Amino acid sequence: MNLTLKIWRQKNANDKGKMVDYPISGIEPDMSFLEMLDVLNEELINKGEEPVAFDHDCREGICGMCSLYINGEAHGPDRGVTTCQLHMRMFNDGDTIYIEPFRAAAFPVVKDLVVDRSAFDRIQHAGGFVSVNTSGNTIDANSIPVNKHDADDAFDAATCIGCGACVASCKNSSAMLFVGAKVSQFALLPQGQVEATDRVMNMVKQMDEEGFGNCTNTGACEVECPKGISLENIARMNREYLKASFKG
Amino acid sequence: MSGILNSSIGRKFAMALSALFLMIFLLQHFIINFSSIISADAFNNLSHFMGTNWLIQYIMQPVLIFGVVFHFVMGFILEIRNKGARQIKYAKNNGAANSSWMSRNMIYSGLFILIFLVIHFIDFWIPEINTKYIQGDMSGLLPSGEYRYYEELVHKFQPLWRVALYCLGFVFLALHLLHGFMSAFQSVGANNKYTRALKGFGKAYAIVIPLGFIIIALVHHFNH
Numbered sequence: 001m002n003l004t005l006k007i008w009r010q011k012n013a014n015d016k017g018k019m020v021d022y023p024i025s026g027i028e029p030d031m032s033f034l035e036m037l038d039v040l041n042e043e044l045i046n047k048g049e050e051p052v053a054f055d056h057d058c059r060e061g062i063c064g065m066c067s068l069y070i071n072g073e074a075h076g077p078d079r080g081v082t083t084c085q086l087h088m089r090m091f092n093d094g095d096t097i098y099i100e101p102f103r104a105a106a107f108p109v110v111k112d113l114v115v116d117r118s119a120f121d122r123i124q125h126a127g128g129f130v131s132v133n134t135s136g137n138t139i140d141a142n143s144i145p146v147n148k149h150d151a152d153d154a155f156d157a158a159t160c161i162g163c164g165a166c167v168a169s170c171k172n173s174s175a176m177l178f179v180g181a182k183v184s185q186f187a188l189l190p191q192g193q194v195e196a197t198d199r200v201m202n203m204v205k206q207m208d209e210e211g212f213g214n215c216t217n218t219g220a221c222e223v224e225c226p227k228g229i230s231l232e233n234i235a236r237m238n239r240e241y242l243k244a245s246f247k248g
Numbered sequence: 249m250s251g252i253l254n255s256s257i258g259r260k261f262a263m264a265l266s267a268l269f270l271m272i273f274l275l276q277h278f279i280i281n282f283s284s285i286i287s288a289d290a291f292n293n294l295s296h297f298m299g300t301n302w303l304i305q306y307i308m309q310p311v312l313i314f315g316v317v318f319h320f321v322m323g324f325i326l327e328i329r330n331k332g333a334r335q336i337k338y339a340k341n342n343g344a345a346n347s348s349w350m351s352r353n354m355i356y357s358g359l360f361i362l363i364f365l366v367i368h369f370i371d372f373w374i375p376e377i378n379t380k381y382i383q384g385d386m387s388g389l390l391p392s393g394e395y396r397y398y399e400e401l402v403h404k405f406q407p408l409w410r411v412a413l414y415c416l417g418f419v420f421l422a423l424h425l426l427h428g429f430m431s432a433f434q435s436v437g438a439n440n441k442y443t444r445a446l447k448g449f450g451k452a453y454a455i456v457i458p459l460g461f462i463i464i465a466l467v468h469h470f471n472h
C-alpha cells in the first residue's frame with residue numbers, strides 16, 4: 001500500500017506544532033497501525049530526521065497506553081479496538097491518513113503525538129480504590145456474596161483501560177465515561193459502599209479541577225471506547241453524585 | 249447540597265430539570281393551541297382561564313420565565329466551558345461517525361429557539377401584559393362582547409413572514425428535542441430497562457409536538 005500520512009509534529013510542550021506530510025510505501029494490509037509508524041520512523045532515522053514520538057506499551061490492547069486520533073476518530077475507524085489493534089486493512093491504497101494527538105486542555109501535548117494523561121491518575125488517586133487492611137487479615141473474596149448481575153456490570157466497568165479515547169472523542173473533552181466507569185466499578189459492589197459518598201464527590205471534584213468539559217450526552221465516547229464502556233455508567237455516576245450531594 | 253451548581257454534574261442536573269419543566273410546559277401549551285383548530289370557544293375559554301387564573305399568572309408564569317432564562321443562560325455557560333476544555337482543534341474530526349448532528353449542535357438549535365422566543369414575546373406576551381396589567385383590562389373581551397383570544401391568534405398568523413418564521417422556529421425545536429428529550433433523562437441519572445421505550449417516546453414527542461404547532465399555524469394562515 002502507498003499512503004500519505006499527515007502527522008502532527010511538535011518538538012516539545014511549548015512548541016506551536018504543525019501538520020507535516022509524509023508519503024510512505026510498502027505497507028502491508030496485515031501490519032498494525034503502530035507497525036506502520038515503526039516503518040515510517042525507521043525511514044526517518046535512516047534519513048537522519050527526528051522520528052515521530054507516539055505512546056505505546058503492550059501492543060495487545062490491554063494497557064491503554066496507545067492513543068492517536070486517526071482520520072478524525074480516536075483509535076481510528078475500527079470499533080472496539082485500540083490503535084495497537086487497528087490494522088492497515090482498514091485503509092485503502094492511496095489513502096491520506098490524518099494522525100493527531102488526543103486533544104484536550106487536560107491532556108497537554110508532550111511531544112508530537114504523545115500527550116500527558118496523568119490527569120486520569122490524579123482522578124483515580126482521589127477515590128478510585130477501596131481501602132482494605134491487607135496486612136495479615138485478608139478476607140476471602142467469596143465471603144461477601146455479590147449478585148451475578150451486579151458482578152457482571154462491575155466487571156464490565158472495570159475493563160476500562162484509561163486510554164482517554166472518550167475524552168478525545170467528546171466535543172466537550174469530557175471525562176465522564178472514564179470517571180463513570182471507575183465510580184461504577186465500586187458502586188456496584190458491597191466492598192465499594194463504605195467509601196461511596198466520598199469517592200464520587202472527590203473523583204468528580206478532581207475531574208472538574210483538571211479542566212475536563214461537561215457531558216452533553218452525545219454518546220461519542222461510548223462509540224469510540226475500545227472497551228465498549230456503556231453510557232449507563234455515566235447515568236450511574238450522576239445518580240451516585242446526586243445521592244452523595246443531597247446527603248450533604 | 250451546597251454549591252451543587254459549581255460541579256459539572258450539578259450543572260447538568262439543573263440543566264436537565266429546567267429542560268424537563270420546559271417540555272411539560274410545551275405539552276400544555278400545545279394542547280391549548282390545538283384546541284384552537286377544533287373549537288374557537290374552547291380556545292377562548294382555556295385562554296381566558298390561563299390568562300386570569302392567579303396561580304397561573306403569579307406563580308407558574310414567573311417560574312416559567314425563570315426556567316427559560318435559566319435554561320439558556322446555563323446553556324451558554326456550559327457551551328463556553330466546554331469550548332474551553334479543548335483549545336486546539338483537530339485538523340480532521342469525523343463527528344458524524346459517533347454522534348448525531350443534533351447532539352453536537354444543541355447550542356445552535358437553542359440559539360434559533362431563543363430568537364423565536366424573542367419574537368414570540370413581542371408578538372403575544374408583551375401585548376397580553378400591556379392589555380391586562382398596564383391598561384388594566386382583565387375582561388378578555390373585544391368591543392363586540394366576544395372573547396378576543398381567538399381573534400388575536402388568527403390575526404397574528406396572517407402575515408406569511410411570521411408563519412414562515414414560526415415554522416422554522418419549530419423545526420429547530422424539533423432538532424433540539426430529538427437529542428434533548430433523552431439527554432435530559434440521562435442527565436438526571438435515569439438509564440435503565442425503560443430507556444429503549446422512552447427513546448421511542450422521546451422521538452415521537454420531538455416530532456409530533458413541533459409538527460403540531462406548525463400545522464396549527466398553517467391552518468390559521470390558510471383558513472382565514
Ligand code: HEM
Nearest residue numbers: 216264267270320323354355358359362428429431432435
Ligand atoms: C431559549 C433558547 C434555548 C437555548 C439557548 C437552549 C440551549 C440548550 C443547550 C446548549 C443545551 C445542551 C446543554 C448541554 O451541553 O448538555 C440544551 C439542552 C436541552 N434543551 Fe435547550 N435551549 C433552549 C430552549 C429549549 C426549549 C424551549 C426546550 C424545550 C421545550 C429545550 C429543551 C432542552 C432539553 C430537553 C435539553 C437536554 C437537557 C440535558 O441534556 O440534560 N431547550 N439546551
Ligand code: SF4
Nearest residue numbers: 160161163164166225
Ligand atoms: S471509558 Fe473507554 S475510552 Fe474512556 S478511558 Fe476507559 S477504555 Fe478508554
Ligand code: FES
Nearest residue numbers: 057059064066084
Ligand atoms: S499499546 Fe497497550 S493498549 Fe495499545
